[in-house]
Amino acid sequence: MTRVLFFLLFFTTLSLSFITNAQDEIPTEEARISEGESLFKGNCQSCHKVHEKLVGPALKDVYDRAPSIDWIVNFVWNSQKMIADGDEYANELWEEYQPTQMTAFPTFSRDQILSILAYIKVETEAGPEVVADVAATGEGVQPAGESIPAFYLNAIMVGLVVVLVLILVVLILITSVLRKYLNQRGDLDTDDQEIVNPKFSFDGLIKSKPFIFMVTFVFTAIVFKVVINQLFAVGVQVGYAPKQPIAFSHELHAGQYEIDCQYCHTGVRKSKSANIPSPNICMNCHSSIKTESPEIQKIYAAIENDKPIEWVRIHNLPDLAYFNHSQHVEVGNIECQTCHGPIEEMEVVRQHSLLTMGWCIDCHRETNVNTKGNAYYDKLVELHSEESKEALKVEDIGGLECAKCHY
Ligand code: HEC
Ligand code: HEC
Ligand code: HEC
Numbered sequence: 001m002t003r004v005l006f007f008l009l010f011f012t013t014l015s016l017s018f019i020t021n022a023q024d025e026i027p028t029e030e031a032r033i034s035e036g037e038s039l040f041k042g043n044c045q046s047c048h049k050v051h052e053k054l055v056g057p058a059l060k061d062v063y064d065r066a067p068s069i070d071w072i073v074n075f076v077w078n079s080q081k082m083i084a085d086g087d088e089y090a091n092e093l094w095e096e097y098q099p100t101q102m103t104a105f106p107t108f109s110r111d112q113i114l115s116i117l118a119y120i121k122v123e124t125e126a127g128p129e130v131v132a133d134v135a136a137t138g139e140g141v142q143p144a145g146e147s148i149p150a151f152y153l154n155a156i157m158v159g160l161v162v163v164l165v166l167i168l169v170v171l172i173l174i175t176s177v178l179r180k181y182l183n184q185r186g187d188l189d190t191d192d193q194e195i196v197n198p199k200f201s202f203d204g205l206i207k208s209k210p211f212i213f214m215v216t217f218v219f220t221a222i223v224f225k226v227v228i229n230q231l232f233a234v235g236v237q238v239g240y241a242p243k244q245p246i247a248f249s250h251e252l253h254a255g256q257y258e259i260d261c262q263y264c265h266t267g268v269r270k271s272k273s274a275n276i277p278s279p280n281i282c283m284n285c286h287s288s289i290k291t292e293s294p295e296i297q298k299i300y301a302a303i304e305n306d307k308p309i310e311w312v313r314i315h316n317l318p319d320l321a322y323f324n325h326s327q328h329v330e331v332g333n334i335e336c337q338t339c340h341g342p343i344e345e346m347e348v349v350r351q352h353s354l355l356t357m358g359w360c361i362d363c364h365r366e367t368n369v370n371t372k373g374n375a376y377y378d379k380l381v382e383l384h385s386e387e388s389k390e391a392l393k394v395e396d397i398g399g400l401e402c403a404k405c406h407y
């Protein structure tokens, strides 16, 4: 009897250790998890969420569900090969998700894929994010943080004006009552009478020189200001948001589905231009998502007729100016939103910044150069810190030189 019990115990621990074995390999160090997080966000997030199905399956528990850790590694390296080789589990997945193919990541090391799994595991154990009831708490109703103080400021101003007008009305009432009372007493001498009923005439005031001068001055100042503003606004198109040929929404793709900007704007980290995606990139998903939608049909038409989609350009510097995305995004580490605003909330993209020379220059005067981990700047930082206590600004590396932006 004890022997049977012993065997039972032995086998349960053995099988338990077998189940957990697969997971033992997944690292738990903080550094690996955050490495995994950035790999996941940069490469997988466009198609996978942890707790929800997106283009591909939800990845929670995948390390338990898939045949083995090795299987996952091979699948990430080249899923189509496994499907072609007749792997049973891979073909079941393919049945469900075809014709969408998972991108192959042959350049990832096994350790990198394990880091991604580490991140997925942490997210799995944390459970799905509970979205706070925004409407109920009233938070998030204000579209942008900045607009809240502006809103209150306006309310306070209006309140003040109302109070001032009320005070004025009360004062006028009081004086007129007092005047009536004093006039009725009838025991005032002529001097007092003059004080109570001043010989004030509107006519005199309007014709007086100081008054005419003041009015002309204020009027000219306002006209001048309007003209100057108009002149400065020539060619400035803040808020420009043309209708696009396909009702493509950043709010949906970049906001709700959290597709990385770089997934579509492929050049943004490595070249001057950010690039507008070709219809092929849309097809990675829309060969199987919303295929019946008339808007999506327009993508198919563009591909069939071999005619590019004619997106209307929104941001456009004149030819005389040179702007480079990779310099700002990759080297300078500036967020897209700093220049383009909250794109991930825009149904239709609109121009957020002025894009004037003054706008470029102001930022170059104020912004510190991202020198960390960039050996190119080591010598400059050293030289600079001998002369000045302030951090190295773009201005200090020549960001105000005409020839850097004009050539
Ligand atoms: C272009 C979209 C796309 C990208 C990018 C992508 N996947 Fe996938 N993934 C899929 C699809 C679709 C499937 C379902 C199988 C198939 O159709 O090939 C899948 C399946 C999987 C599976 C198996 C899931 C299961 O339920 O067993 C794993 C694991 C996986 N992906 C991991 C990753 C990782 C890790 C990355 C990032 C390095 C990644 N995927 C990037 C689309 C994608
Ligand atoms: C699924 C693909 C996709 C993703 C993801 C995406 N975009 Fe776009 N983006 C487009 C397309 C297509 C256009 C052109 C149509 C339009 O203006 O809406 C565009 C236009 C733009 C423009 C205006 C270009 C012009 O004409 O001046 C900006 C700026 C921009 N995107 C920034 C971003 C940022 C920032 C993100 C990430 C938060 C992002 N995009 C994510 C596809 C994408
Ligand atoms: C990584 C996947 C992915 C890519 C790439 C992608 N989309 Fe989408 N798109 C989606 C998802 C998911 C939806 C939402 C489908 C739904 O509402 O069920 C969607 C919805 C849409 C819709 C709304 C369709 C409707 O009728 O509701 C349009 C239009 C659209 N996408 C255009 C584009 C264009 C144009 C591109 C290429 C520049 C593109 N998409 C690239 C995933 C993608």
Ligand code: HEC
Pocket: 261, 262, 265, 268, 272, 273, 274, 275, 276, 315, 316, 317, 318, 323, 325, 328, 329, 334, 335, 336, 337, 338, 339, 340, 355
């Ligand atoms: C320092 C400010 C700045 C940052 C940061 C920035 N952009 Fe731009 N972006 C611009 C300017 C300026 C233009 C107009 C360029 C031109 O006309 O030559 C532009 C144009 C674009 C365009 C239109 C196509 C093109 O390449 O001219 C897209 C798309 C775009 N940006 C996407 C992005 C994305 C995505 C990011 C983040 C990864 C980003 N931008 C970060 C300033 C910026």
Ligand code: HEC
Pocket: 317, 321, 322, 323, 324, 327, 328, 331, 332, 334, 338, 339, 355, 356, 359, 360, 361, 363, 364, 367, 368, 369, 370, 394, 397, 398, 399, 404, 405
């Ligand atoms: C949000 C701040 C910001 C804005 C706006 C901005 N820049 Fe920059 N710019 C930077 C930073 C930071 C760097 C330094 C990047 C680096 O380390 O090389 C830089 C560098 C440059 C350089 C290289 C300078 C050098 O000496 O190597 C050029 C050229 C440039 N910017 C042009 C522009 C133009 C043109 C505009 C306007 C259309 C603009 N920038 C708007 C932040 C900005």
Ligand code: HEC
Pocket: 235, 317, 318, 321, 355, 356, 357, 360, 361, 364, 399, 400, 401, 402, 403, 404, 405, 406
């Ligand atoms: C950081 C980048 C940057 C630097 C440095 C810079 N500019 Fe510019 N400049 C621009 C941009 C961007 C425009 C286009 C502005 C627009 O379209 O409103 C421009 C426009 C101009 C124009 C044309 C104005 C017009 O109305 O078309 C002149 C002239 C000019 N710059 C001269 C200079 C001179 C001279 C210097 C050196 C003292 C200089 N710029 C330095 C970015 C720069």
